[in-house]
Amino acid sequence: KGLVVSFGEMLIDFVPTVSGVSLAEAPGFLKAPGGAPANVAIAVARLGGKAAFVGKLGDDEFGLMLAGILKKNGVSGDGLTFDQGARTALAFVTLKADGEREFMFYRNPSADMLLTPDELNLDLIRSAKVFHYGSISLIVEPCRSAHLKAMEEAKKAGALLSYDPNLRLPLWPSAKEAREQILSIWDKAEVIKISDNELEFLTESNTVDDATAMSLWHSNLKLLLVTLGDHGCRYYTKNFKGSVEAFKVNAVDTTGAGDSFVGALLGKIVDDHSIIEDEPRLKEALKFANACGAITTTKKGAIPALPTEAEAFELIKKASQ
Numbered sequence: 001k002g003l004v005v006s007f008g009e010m011l012i013d014f015v016p017t018v019s020g021v022s023l024a025e026a027p028g029f030l031k032a033p034g035g036a037p038a039n040v041a042i043a044v045a046r047l048g049g050k051a052a053f054v055g056k057l058g059d060d061e062f063g064l065m066l067a068g069i070l071k072k073n074g075v076s077g078d079g080l081t082f083d084q085g086a087r088t089a090l091a092f093v094t095l096k097a098d099g100e101r102e103f104m105f106y107r108n109p110s111a112d113m114l115l116t117p118d119e120l121n122l123d124l125i126r127s128a129k130v131f132h133y134g135s136i137s138l139i140v141e142p143c144r145s146a147h148l149k150a151m152e153e154a155k156k157a158g159a160l161l162s163y164d165p166n167l168r169l170p171l172w173p174s175a176k177e178a179r180e181q182i183l184s185i186w187d188k189a190e191v192i193k194i195s196d197n198e199l200e201f202l203t204e205s206n207t208v209d210d211a212t213a214m215s216l217w218h219s220n221l222k223l224l225l226v227t228l229g230d231h232g233c234r235y236y237t238k239n240f241k242g243s244v245e246a247f248k249v250n251a252v253d254t255t256g257a258g259d260s261f262v263g264a265l266l267g268k269i270v271d272d273h274s275i276i277e278d279e280p281r282l283k284e285a286l287k288f289a290n291a292c293g294a295i296t297t298t299k300k301g302a303i304p305a306l307p308t309e310a311e312a313f314e315l316i317k318k319a320s321q
């Protein structure tokens with residue numbers, strides 16, 4: 001099996017023990033390991049694929065805990081480094097009663113932001129068949145330079161580049177800066193996944209129709225995906241476009257659904273990039289990815305809710321009966 005290397009941040013989300021409260025009102029918090037690129041690596045491995053995570057953790061209890069989670073889930077930690085000074089990143093996250101998510105990040109700076117280009121395990125990065133990344137690693141130096149170098153090395157070695165910007169607006173100095181920086185690496189990626197909200201944000205429009213999505217098309221791109229929560233996803237390639245509907249599930253926590261979706265898709269295309277050009281096979285892969293996303297919403301947290309291949313097949317079978 002080909003290797004999926006996922007680059008970026010891994011951190012601990014602290015989520016309130018009760019739902020529908022503000023951060024200030026929360027009576028207590030539970031640790032929920034996360035960070036989109038780490039979730040994607042674990043999603044690939046949970047489904048039986050080969051995955052590695054590249055990033056930096058603090059040399060502290062939380063960093064060691066996160067490294068242990070990668071290992072336990074069969075994700076290679078050969079690309080991990082540990083910072084002797086800065087702490088592992090933390091985020092306090094709550095879903096308030098009005099449905100809005102409230103974030104409070106502890107990154108001043110956190111270890112992930114301090115990854116330098118010299119610390120990259122280039123042998124590992126060059127062995128990737130798919131190299132996946134987000135945009136949080138673009139926000140500050142030196143991590144930004146490490147990100148750009150890793151991307152370039154993976155590309156030179158023949159990897160397919162996959163990008164999920166995973167917008168976290170509170171981390172950026174301004175919305176304008178976020179949009180500009182996210183789009184600054186846009187034309188490198190061959191697979192891009194965005195949510196409908198990110199589509200609106202990036203195009204500065206209030207529609208999510210095909211024309212809006214296609215305004216983000218570029219000549220290196222092979223596949224653009226727009227995820228729509230419980231409405232499934234839309235896909236765009238050079239030659240065709242369409243949509244794949246979602247599975248009906250009892251959603252309790254959507255955290256990580258997008259990462260589960262991406263991990264499932266990358267696990268399918270890593271050994272056969274031609275799936276992207278073959279509409280029936282692409283639709284089949286996206287149905288599988290939708291099933292994985294749906295399952296992830298049925299349990300609390302991201303990593304504990306990522307499915308195995310058997311669980312995904314079971315949902316697909318049940319839905320077809």
Ligand code: ATP
Pocket residue numbers: 194195227228229230231232233245246247248249251254255256257258259261289290291292293294297
């Ligand atoms: P996140 O950032 O929360 O990880 P996202 O916004 O990137 O997620 P979503 O569109 O929420 O991505 O979800 C990804 C995929 O997961 C969807 O395309 C869909 O197939 C599935 N999914 C998400 N929410 C639901 C739901 N409530 N019911 C069924 N399927 C869902």
